[in-house]
Amino acid sequence: MDADRQSFEAYVQARGPGLSRHAYLLTGDHHLAEDLVQQTLLRVAGRWRRVVADGDPDAYVRRALYHQHVSWWRRRTRQVPEAPLDVNDQPVPDAADAVAVTLAVRAALGRLAPRQRAAIVLRYFADLSDAQIADTLGCRVGTVKSQLRDGLARLRVLAPELVDLLEVRS
Known part of the structure; x- marks a missing residue:
């Protein structure tokens, strides 16, 4: 296994959960978030040597994640927003x-x-x-x-x- 691949795999292990959280907050759906992270990482993997050489892989991957998300919502048709949530006026105890x-x-x-x-x-x-x-x-x-x-x-x-x-x- 070459050094670039090991470096990329170590990055994915360390940053994967954080990227998944960001993707979920962007998409609002766990399955879409997983797909978004996977597709973004596939694109980044081919450029990993250059990404690491530029010095800040986190910024590059965040930007790639966002741009991949933008590509997705541009392709989708505009969906009707959900109705506002019904919020119970009574406080909910505990967690x-x-x-x-x-x-x-x-x-x-x-x-x-x-x-x-x-x-x-x-x-x-x-x-x-x-x-x-x-x-x-x-x-x-x-x-x-x-x-x-x-x-x-x-x-x-x-x-x-x-x-x-x-x-x-x-």
Whole structure:
């Protein structure tokens, strides 16, 4: 086994779960997320030597993941968004609160425009800076800021049950 292949396999072992999480947050579906990661890694594998030589394989793979996702949603026809979730006004005891928030966040992210969703996922789940997000999305820092602003504003409208969470994170 050559050094490039070993290096790539070690990278996939170390970063695979994180890439799967990012892909899930972009797609909203576990199966699509697995396909997205697999297809992205197949594309990256052929360029691995150059990716490693450039110095930051994480940034390259994140960008490739995002661009692969963009290719998918451009091909798909526009789907009708889901109806807003019915939220129970009564507080849920124990760990169910965390599950409810997770489900609400996933549903809300699924109703955002793809670029807004990507910006929010990269900022709040991958903890990237505006410059890193801009590099990943292939746009300017100002565009990232406007996508984040507009995405958070849309989340406030689409998922009012998450307003407290948004205020903490903003």
